[in-house]
Amino acid sequence: MQPTDRRLANAIRGLAMDAVEAANSGHPGMPMGMADAATALFTRHLKFDASDPRWPDRDRFILSAGHGSMLIYSLLYLTGYERPTIEDIKHFRQLGSPCAGHPENFELPGIEVTTGPLGQGVAMAVGMAIAERHLNAIYGDDLVDHRTFVIAGDGCLMEGVNHEAIGLAGHLQLGRLIVLWDDNSITIDGSTELSRNEDVVARHQAAKWHTCECDGLDADDVDRAIKEALADPRPSLIRCKTIIGFGAPHKQGTAATHGSALGADEVAAAKRELGIDPEPFSAPDDVLTAWRSAGKRGSTDRALWTERLESSGRKDGFLHRINGKVTDAWLKPYIDKLLQDLKPVATRKASEMALEAINAALPATIGGSADLTGSNNTKTKNIEPLTPDNYGGRYVYYGIREFGMSAAMNGMALHGGVIPYGGTFLVFTDYARNAIRLSAIQHARVIYVMTHDSIGLGEDGPTHQPIEHLQSLRAVPQLDVYRPADAVETAECWALALSSERPSILALTRQNLRPVRTEASAENLCARGAYRLKSSENSRKVIILATGSEIEIALDTAAQLEGQGIGTDVVSMPCTERFDAQDWDYREDILPDVSNREILRVSIEAGTTFGWERYVGLHGLKIGIDRFGVSAPAPDAYDYFGLTPDKIATRITDFMKQRGI
DSSP states (O other), rough: OOOHHHHHHHHHHHHHHHHHHHHHHSSOHHHHHHHHHHHHHHHHHHOOTTTTOOTSSEEEEEESSGTTTTTHHHHHHTTTTTSSHHHHHHHTTSOOOOOOOOOOOTTTTTSSOOSSSSSHHHHHHHHHHHHHHHHHHOOOOOTTTOEEEEEEHHHHHSSSSHHHHHHHHHHHOOEEEEEEEEEEEETTTGGGGGGGSSSSHHHHHHTTTTEEEEEOHHHHHHHHHHHHHSSSSSOEEEEOOTTTTTTTTTTSSSGGGGGOOOOOOHHHHHHHHOOOOSSTOOOHHHHHHHHHHHTTTTTHHHHHHHHHHHHHHHHHHHHHHHHHHEEEOOOHHHHHHHHHHHEEEEHHHHHHHHHHHHHOOOOEEEESSSSSSHHTTTOOTOOOOOTTTTOOEEEEEOSSHHHHHHHHHHHHHHHSSSEEEEEEEEEGGHHHHHHHHHHHHHHHHEEEEOOOOOOOOOOTTTTTSOHHHHHHHSSSOOEEEEESSSSHHHHHHHHHHHHOOSOEEEEOOOSSSEEEEOOOOOOOOGGEEEOEEEOSSSSEEEEEEOOTHHHHHHHHHHHHHHTTTOOHHHEEEHHHHHHHHHHHHHHHSSOOOOOOOEEEEEEEOOOOOTTTHHHOOSSSEEOOOSSSSOOSHHHHHOOOOOOOOHHHHHHHHHHHHHHHH
């Protein structure tokens, strides 16, 4: 006899209670409250095959309320994924277990995205829904026809990024997106009445979403609501009324079940209340059999899809694209053409020029901007807007939604089949910072086109002039920050970002820069992170390291020093992360490990000097800006901060005299 939905759901509840209790750490309340809703979704609607977690046309499931991670770990185990095993679950939140405190996409197949920072799961789901509709427009229903389901909590819907995400989803009419809201009226502080009186449903309706409600503790009623959502062409919010910690007789419905173990006595009482076997980490045979059967529900759909792929005549191209393969065949002919007509150009414009070649060569790219298209130069002539009338378009107008844009791009990248890039001003990475951090954690190939990268943007002044941003972004692990010096370096940096398996930031100028790379190279010089752009003519006494717009200043400074008989190397360092990864011999060749009394190292960057001691040493000379900027035309601002060849050359020679070099 088929076990009841409640017994299936109780298997989730039991595992969640046991794992959190064993770890003495975690969040049992949400999995216990949403177990019935998750049962309805996974046994009746979600299209997946546990034996093939990477099946491209599977439905995507995102647990935006990532603190309730035992919900997804239980579901993966029960439905028959290879991992987590029951031993993995027994070691929940312990070193070496793939069952981390919050779900991590790189630990377990079946975890589509890393969640935990509330709200971003919903926002990434918007990106996944965009990717699905775009690929459907290209390949049709036979190859791409799936949905994106989300379980979100009250906190997910309170976060500011949620407002950005649902506005974008409603505008783009992403009807394949369905969010199940765990409406349990509890946050860590207590009742949601302490902090919220808005009408959440009305807010979604105003954003052009379909909404409906159900009893989240009744699988049949959840099933009804999901069917209603499936029938509506708009994105859907399903309000699931639940009780946090359902089944715990003394703690359910309270914040006490949110973020800590229930305690052995309460676990035992809850198991008696729910009719669960008191043996930890166990599930009745008939319940486990039913769950394993649910994990195979999609096997027929997957087999039929595989047949369609084989007969489509598009198999190789489709898989090539889904697997993220790219080519840099565009780079050499583009640079060869560039070198034939060198002229001063802002690197934001150089980026647009490179994108004309890139977007023609790589149909997987999807661009966009947070309402700064004309300033970021992110839209090329050969791509059209992505709209509800044309999901095949390759440019998203994100509006003034930097955080939402960045999170959506994470979802697009992790969906597969598209390579997203999006722009705003570098100073506004502060709005997007947590999504950028999640890009790095998730190894998501997202390319951030961040323009107006210094005081060189001019009159907009301190609020818009980045000072600390470059170094703060360089501090993020697994994130490559590129600051190219001219059009050639910009193209090389684009090629590196596209071929990477992690996120990249391109920091680009508003102001024109003269060409500094004027000859063809057999290799991508920026791939080393730093390289000798100019070798000393006299006996070497100075090495100047610079990036971006300060390279031309460094070259002019070096010319003045050479005129005084002071041999000077100029090193272009477009990407510190890549330079740090080079072998010792290469780094020693570029930056010899000698006393600053023999060779003075100097850094020049129109931003904070913080961190440059890594390369110039504690006794080197760091030239930059350690205060906020000024509202002035760019040349006046550079002169005001002493970032001119004359003033820098004088600082260097004075410094050398003081140090006896």
